[in-house]
Amino acid sequence: MSAAEFVPAGADLDVLRRAADGCRGCHLYANATQTVFSKGPVTARVVLVGEQPGDVEDRRGEPFVGPAGKLLDRALDEAGFDPNETYTTNAVKHFSFRMSGQRRIHQTPTAAEVDACKPWLAAELSLLDPEVVVALGATAGKALLGPSFRVTKSRGAVLPWPPEGEPDPGRHQAASLVPTIHPSAVLRADNRDEAYGGLVHDLRVAARLLA
Ligand code: URA
Ligand code: SF4
Numbered sequence: 001m002s003a004a005e006f007v008p009a010g011a012d013l014d015v016l017r018r019a020a021d022g023c024r025g026c027h028l029y030a031n032a033t034q035t036v037f038s039k040g041p042v043t044a045r046v047v048l049v050g051e052q053p054g055d056v057e058d059r060r061g062e063p064f065v066g067p068a069g070k071l072l073d074r075a076l077d078e079a080g081f082d083p084n085e086t087y088t089t090n091a092v093k094h095f096s097f098r099m100s101g102q103r104r105i106h107q108t109p110t111a112a113e114v115d116a117c118k119p120w121l122a123a124e125l126s127l128l129d130p131e132v133v134v135a136l137g138a139t140a141g142k143a144l145l146g147p148s149f150r151v152t153k154s155r156g157a158v159l160p161w162p163p164e165g166e167p168d169p170g171r172h173q174a175a176s177l178v179p180t181i182h183p184s185a186v187l188r189a190d191n192r193d194e195a196y197g198g199l200v201h202d203l204r205v206a207a208r209l210l211a
Helices: 013-020 055-060 067-079 111-127 137-145 183-188 192-208
Strands: 046-050 086-090 097-100 103-106 132-136 159-161 175-180
Touching: 013 111, 046 067, 046 111, 046 137, 055 067, 055 103, 067 183, 067 192, 086 111, 111 137, 132 137, 132 192, 137 175, 175 192, 183 192
Parallel strands: 046 086, 046 132, 132 175
Antiparallel strands: 097 103, 159 175
């Protein structure tokens, strides 16, 4: 299972996006509506990596446009990010779900699905030249830093990107990675205000790196 054979060599972002529409690198394409690739300009100074598209994203074909996306937009604004300088993508490009009656219930992608989809993320990161990469939640953190990543342990820290011992994905400048919680975790939290405050706090750590 891998997207590798679907990723065109030497492609720009538009070519990459169109190629991803036809990806059959794992079985997730079969039940989803469409590939959800990314939003934002190739010149972005900040790359935000989520988990996978949700129900709304799957229908609209754009990442982070549902409830978690609205919360994320508000948190990014509060943390001081310029929306024109962010590029938003996901570790996995198709919506994974199970049916409960008529409803589609989000399923966390498996490690094998995340691995299969990694060539897209790697291709994106090699085209972009971010100063800061933000990992939103455990799935993004694992995709970017490996299986030992723990969001509770690393959130709000400034880590070197790419991690030591990993090949440079083709960047042109030194970058940092800041992990934080996923915006959906804020929506699920018992104390939403506290969880939201924590997300904004971590995002401010990332925003200060751009100043
Ligand atoms: N959650 C994600 O991780 N990504 C999206 O695009 C939407 C919700
Ligand atoms: Fe390809 Fe990723 Fe979709 Fe799987 S989830 S089919 S690897 S784009």
